[in-house]
Amino acid sequence: MKNKMRHTTGCAAPAEPQKKKHRPAIHPKLATVLYIILFGTALALLVMTVLDSAGVEGIWSGTPVVLVLTIMGIAVAAAFLAYNPCKPVYSLGFYILHIGIVVFLIGTLVYHISGDVAYVNLLNGESVTPTISYRLRQEGYREEQILSLKEGFYSQVYSSETGTITDLGFLFRVADFTTEYYPPTYSYTAQDGTVITVSEENVQTDSTGKLVCCVLQDGVEKEYPVTQTMNVKHYQGTLAFSDDNIRVSKKTISVNHPVYHGDWKIYLMDAKPDTFYLSANPLVLYSLYGQTQAYGAEVITLMLKKDPTEFLSVAGILLMIIGTWVMCFFRPRDRKNKDTVRQEKTGKEARHI
Amino acid sequence: MSFFLTDIGLTDAVRNGAAFAAAILYFSAFAVLFIKRKVWQRISNVLWGMAIALNALIVGNNWVVNGYVPFVSMYQVLTFLSLTYSLVYIYIRYRHNGAFMRPYFTVFQGLIMTGVFFMGRVATQWSFPPALQSAYFIPHVFSYMISYTLVAVAALLCVISGFLPLPQKKLYEKGVYELVLTGFPFMVLGMFLGALWANACWGNFWSWDIKENWSLVTVLSLTVYLHFRRTPHLARYAKWFVLVAFVFEIITLFFVGMFDGESVHAYS
Numbered sequence: 001m002k003n004k005m006r007h008t009t010g011c012a013a014p015a016e017p018q019k020k021k022h023r024p025a026i027h028p029k030l031a032t033v034l035y036i037i038l039f040g041t042a043l044a045l046l047v048m049t050v051l052d053s054a055g056v057e058g059i060w061s062g063t064p065v066v067l068v069l070t071i072m073g074i075a076v077a078a079a080f081l082a083y084n085p086c087k088p089v090y091s092l093g094f095y096i097l098h099i100g101i102v103v104f105l106i107g108t109l110v111y112h113i114s115g116d117v118a119y120v121n122l123l124n125g126e127s128v129t130p131t132i133s134y135r136l137r138q139e140g141y142r143e144e145q146i147l148s149l150k151e152g153f154y155s156q157v158y159s160s161e162t163g164t165i166t167d168l169g170f171l172f173r174v175a176d177f178t179t180e181y182y183p184p185t186y187s188y189t190a191q192d193g194t195v196i197t198v199s200e201e202n203v204q205t206d207s208t209g210k211l212v213c214c215v216l217q218d219g220v221e222k223e224y225p226v227t228q229t230m231n232v233k234h235y236q237g238t239l240a241f242s243d244d245n246i247r248v249s250k251k252t253i254s255v256n257h258p259v260y261h262g263d264w265k266i267y268l269m270d271a272k273p274d275t276f277y278l279s280a281n282p283l284v285l286y287s288l289y290g291q292t293q294a295y296g297a298e299v300i301t302l303m304l305k306k307d308p309t310e311f312l313s314v315a316g317i318l319l320m321i322i323g324t325w326v327m328c329f330f331r332p333r334d335r336k337n338k339d340t341v342r343q344e345k346t347g348k349e350a351r352h353i
Numbered sequence: 354m355s356f357f358l359t360d361i362g363l364t365d366a367v368r369n370g371a372a373f374a375a376a377i378l379y380f381s382a383f384a385v386l387f388i389k390r391k392v393w394q395r396i397s398n399v400l401w402g403m404a405i406a407l408n409a410l411i412v413g414n415n416w417v418v419n420g421y422v423p424f425v426s427m428y429q430v431l432t433f434l435s436l437t438y439s440l441v442y443i444y445i446r447y448r449h450n451g452a453f454m455r456p457y458f459t460v461f462q463g464l465i466m467t468g469v470f471f472m473g474r475v476a477t478q479w480s481f482p483p484a485l486q487s488a489y490f491i492p493h494v495f496s497y498m499i500s501y502t503l504v505a506v507a508a509l510l511c512v513i514s515g516f517l518p519l520p521q522k523k524l525y526e527k528g529v530y531e532l533v534l535t536g537f538p539f540m541v542l543g544m545f546l547g548a549l550w551a552n553a554c555w556g557n558f559w560s561w562d563i564k565e566n567w568s569l570v571t572v573l574s575l576t577v578y579l580h581f582r583r584t585p586h587l588a589r590y591a592k593w594f595v596l597v598a599f600v601f602e603i604i605t606l607f608f609v610g611m612f613d614g615e616s617v618h619a620y621s
Contacts, residue, residue: 028584035580035587042573049566053609060561108558117556182480231480255483256554267556305556313558317545324541328534 025085037075073105097323104316110309177237188224378404379463428472489550496543503536508599564618567605574598
């Protein structure tokens, strides 16, 4: 394809040396087709975005997205093969960027086919540890989806793709989980519905132990109930892994700092107080739904991800960033741009840019 | 003293007054630029400089109050964005001979500072959530700010170029191209830094979140512009995509919160 393009387009005609003709790097007809495909991709994604914004469910989980992105990937690959510039040194950015798009799309496509994701709820605290629980990727909890296995059982993950439970190949539990908070903030809701922040000195405790603040309104002192807000500053925990149930290795996990173990990458997603119930299932210790004895505990939500081609996706992203920057900032026009504006103001023909 | 300062920063009266004065000064600097005498150009410089100083005062105050870069609320983001226009203009002025674009940069600064009056202008200490405590945060937001600045001015130049005679029209169309060519890499950088950050924080490069999708179609519109203008058959449609990108940019920035469904970008 590349040779054919070279043959059909050819470089500037030598017969007219005084009027240098600009040769397009891609055959204009092929370029038109490829750019219309690009426009089609953008339009398709726009339609999906508008539908999603209008509240239509499940737009992004189906095959249309994969199809649109695959078509775009093929068009980019075709452009890459057909591209034939006169001065390849200025086309470095083009090659880096377009190969980056293809590499990224391959990486994410492989993940889409063979990757796996699971959410795991773990408890921290003596009364209910050690437990390991997991739930399905889908929304809505059901009892059988949320299991807390007894100690000694290998951690298992429910694969949402195949519908089977697979062994992680290692046991792990959370230990030493700490949550650090910002200083509390206090606010009350005024009569007109606006929320007003008050400083700590103005907050008092009334006879029933509730937080209140007194506000002078029209000469009368009024008492408002105060809400205390505690925002999380930092979560941190230690994950204890055991591959053979004897030796234990520990790794620190926090938000934005995932942990690798085996083929899995583990993310700390959230930690908040929740209620657990004693389960009737002999394998299962605790469940988020049930009728028997309830335990209050801090539930730590972890996400486990298996992405065999993560390195491809990351490499693709880096190539796309570098390629775009090289393409947009290192251009041949940069050397001959000095007085173009003045020339254009005087009515001379604009240079090709 | 208490009229000007509280224990954490400027009082509301001073901040609001500064924002109002900055808006007026930006608009005055814009209006004066149309008088083609040298002395008025200098007056415009002075007005513009004063507006920037007031704008920087507000941004500096927000920065001190937060103890971190002031990107908490739409109010803080907009005051910062208005200041970004000055920096971007200086680059465009000297790198791309963009002196003729100055009124359009200035008018956007005035419009943004006016927009600030319709926001909740609260300056409180920020409870910085764990997900945002990342090295990606500042470059992600700042790249987007730079690109949004450039695309907004490019869209305005696009509209104006439609009403101009030929030599000037070419100058403006070239200006649009230069602005998009500078803004596009920043938009791509912002988007992909966001993707890398999301992979470290949420475990996905892309969540098909509502804000992500609108920013993706913005990037794609500019991509279509950059491609179409290279082809003779499609070049005449190209500049419409800059306007479309500007519309998508506005939706991404302001209106995503109004749509159905939760956004993972709903922090402020």
